Amino acid sequence: MAETENPNAAQFRLPDPAIVSRTMADVAERGQRIVSDFLKRQSESAADPDPLKIGHAFLEMTTRLMANPGRLMQAQLGFWHDYLTLWQNTARRMLGDEPKPVIAEDDKDRRFKDDAWRDHEVFDFIRQSYLLSARYFRSVVEGTEGLPAHTAQKVDFYTRQFVDAMSPTNFLMTNPEVLRRTAESGGENLLRGLSNLLSDLERGRGKLRIRMTDDTKFRVGENIAVTPGKVVFQNDLMQLIQYSPTTKEVLKRPLLIIPPWINKFYILDLRPKNSFIRWAVEQGHTVFVISWVNPDEKLAEKGFDDYMLEGPYAALDAIEAATGEKGANVIGYCLGGTLLASTLAHMAVRKDTRVKSATFFTTMVDFEEAGELGVFIDEEQLSALEEKMSKLGYLEGREMATTFNMLRANDLIWSFVVNNYLMGQEPFPFDLLYWNDDSTRMPAKMHSFYLRRMYQQNDLVKPGGVDLAGVKLDLRKVKVPAYILSTREDHIAPWKSTYRATQLYKGSTRFVLAASGHIAGVANPPDAGKYSHWVNAELPPEPDAWFKGATELAGSWWPDWHRWVSALDRTMAPARVPGQGGGLAAIEDAPGSFVKVMATD
CATH class of the missing domain: 3.40.50.1820 (Alpha/Beta hydrolase fold, catalytic domain)
Structure with a gap:
């Protein structure tokens, strides 16, 4: 009896063995050099494991939360109620119903623009589950009473950094657009993305310096800053x-x-x-x-x-x-x-x-x-x-640039992680982003x-x-x-x-x-x-x-x-x-x- 053909098989292909071989050899050579350089610099400096003093701020928040367990329990009950509703709605969708979403992203949030986030019940569940969790974390932090104003601001800021980092759009197995590209290219997008990642680590001398634009397309005095x-x-x-x-x-x-x-x-x-x-x-x-x-x-x-x-x-x-x-x-x-x-x-x-x-x-x-x-x-x-600064005589340009990028992490960090490393694409030439990367x-x-x-x-x-x-x-x-x-x-x-x-x-x-x-x-x-x-x-x-x-x-x-x-x-x-x-x-x-x-x- 002949095997039943998979109607979707044509959408998948294996990567070219020659490309895989060349990429992995390049990864091994460049990776060894990057790690060696990183370890050498680490041995030359006694880095503070928590230079931004984030741990103390979150410890203080936790102490305040434990002083009012009733408020925390109330937030947890609300979260679990919404989560159960989401499970029920997902089950109803699988049976052909069309229930209203439990939560929706902000209109300005471009991370979930791919139609699959709404059209496919599994990815719709992942999207809403993430949004519910993000709302829960932010509400707990915002509801913590008695924190000094600066500590509250720091905890809120880094909670949002964590929430943004954990978005399902940032991971291969939970991003439908990346999965589709991987299937269509036979995984070559991931190989290119790995090469892009190594290039960015090399640019940053062991620290990740994400390319936001194709900087080969711009020259100061030639096609930007050209007013006579x-x-x-x-x-x-x-x-x-x-x-x-x-x-x-x-x-x-x-x-x-x-x-x-x-x-x-x-x-x-x-x-x-x-x-x-x-x-x-x-x-x-x-x-x-x-x-x-x-x-x-x-x-x-x-x-x-x-x-x-x-x-x-x-x-x-x-x-x-x-x-x-x-x-x-x-x-x-x-x-x-x-x-x-x-x-x-x-x-x-x-x-x-x-x-x-x-x-x-x-x-x-x-x-x-x-x-x-x-x-x-x-x-x-x-x-x-x-x-x-006393050791160098100045603040390095990348430190200030990283600070500014963190203020808009989804736009200026994570969107490029997805584009460059998961999709395996080259960044688009954009004059404003070239300027943004030309730090001082x-x-x-x-x-x-x-x-x-x-x-x-x-x-x-x-x-x-x-x-x-x-x-x-x-x-x-x-x-x-x-x-x-x-x-x-x-x-x-x-x-x-x-x-x-x-x-x-x-x-x-x-x-x-x-x-x-x-x-x-x-x-x-x-x-x-x-x-x-x-x-x-x-x-x-x-x-x-x-x-x-x-x-x-x-x-x-x-x-x-x-x-x-x-x-x-x-x-x-x-x-x-x-x-x-x-x-x-x-x-x-x-x-x-x-x-x-x-x-x-």
């Missing part, structure tokens, strides 16, 4: 770029942009179609941008006041030499905005009036509610970080000051709380017109925290809230037709009251800013060519050499 201009000044900490005009006349008052030095400036000049710098030039601004150095151990003793003196102060001097203009409109982005606010308070004491308007992109100056980054700011973690180092002295005095102690908001270059700062003395741009889904600078600056500055202030997050909400050109923004001329004390009275407008906030800043002084002047007709000669073409230095160099 010249470097016209430089010192130890920065190069100053002046961009070439595209209009016959320009606004007489030049524009200076101070980017953060946690990342590189070209987030504002990725591609011509989404470059804020190019767009500002096209609107008639003479644009100058600070390109910060990627520091090494030689700059370990550079402090926050050095960044002020060798950054905005030096740039304003250079701009005056280049254009003859004493006054400038100035933009500060994120940490660059915090530096701008500090500089304005410093200038107020010195009676320096060269900054005629100040624009702040996603900038915090009051760090009382610093969002999820506050998880990493406690005495134990800061002391451990300072000890590490932080000088030890500056970074310690920034984390302690601003994040931990919130001294900048206190009158006289911060002393820079011999001057006690008071943000309430800042009287220049201010434009404050925040983003509604910002995980780094929460908009309600950035709003507090409206109650500090004494000049006329406009607050605008953009949709999306810390990066996409800022780098949002008008032609893209994406993301709305909210405006409200009133500035009540509380951000919720501001939002309640705000009007939502379609599209980018860029034109709103340009109308605001150009209305302050509409005087025009002949276009200025970098390195010509002024007191500064061109040093090299934009984007300069500082920005091309990578943290791995």
Whole structure:
């Protein structure tokens, strides 16, 4: 009697033996090298097994939970009731019924986009089971009473990290899309994924450094950061770029942009179609941008006041030499905005009036509610970080990048684990993710000051709380017109925290809230037709009251800013060519050499 054929057999195939052989030989050779290098570095350092001090926080939470067993039992009963309902619904589905789901994922959750998560009763059960468990863990943590605020925040954050890591989408046997790809390719996706994993371990020298994009497709100065201009000044900490005009006349008052030095400036000049710098030039601004150095151990003793003196102060001097203009409109982005606010308070004491308007992109100056980054700011973690920085003279670029990626782990970590290692695919070339991976180092002295005095102690908001270059700062003395741009889904600078600056500055202030997050909400050109923004001329004390009275407008906030800043002084002047007709000669073409230095160099 002939065997019955499996109708699905055609969907499966065995991997090519030659590919398997080559891959496993490569794995053995590379794996041995990676392990050897890792063990060597481990023997050279006595690593703290719990550098983030997570264990103590969870021990404290457990102690609090045990003090109120009734609340924990109530949560468990609710969880088991939902779980039994899910079992019953799954059984009914197998019998042909269509019961309503017990739980559904958030509309913005893209992990379960494959139809099989709903169409197949087994994967539907796995999906809902995970979502119920995740809800249970979060509810138990959120319901723990008596925890200090910082401990509660840390426990909540790392509980969500654990919950995200345990998603069934992250595992071969519980992800229908990966199983389907494995069957279709005969497992070659897993072999490619293993090779990708080894490559990422090699890139990170034993630590996993996940590739988020095809970085071979991008070259700074060739296909990103290509707006024409010249470097016209430089010192130890920065190069100053002046961009070439595209209009016959320009606004007489030049524009200076101070980017953060946690990342590189070209987030504002990725591609011509989404470059804020190019767009500002096209609107008639003479644009100058600070390109910060990627520091090494030689700059370990550079402090926050050095960044002020060798950054905005030096740039304003250079701009005056280049254009003859004493006054400038100035933009500060994120940490660059915090530096701008500090500089304005410093200038107020010195009676320096060269900054005629100040624009702040996603900038915090009051760090009382610093969002999820506050998880990493406690005495134990800061002391451990300072000890590490003291040995190198700087904070390694990857450490800061990893911290930011953890704030959006599903998007910036686990989605790439699935794509690169389980699906065995190469990451898609994406300019923003290339920039995100082009990390920078932080000088030890500056970074310690920034984390302690601003994040931990919130001294900048206190009158006289911060002393820079011999001057006690008071943000309430800042009287220049201010434009404050925040983003509604910002995980780094929460908009309600950035709003507090409206109650500090004494000049006329406009607050605008953009949709999306810390990066996409800022780098949002008008032609893209994406993301709305909210405006409200009133500035009540509380951000919720501001939002309640705000009007939502379609599209980018860029034109709103340009109308605001150009209305302050509409005087025009002949276009200025970098390195010509002024007191500064061109040093090299934009984007300069500082920005091309990578943290791995």
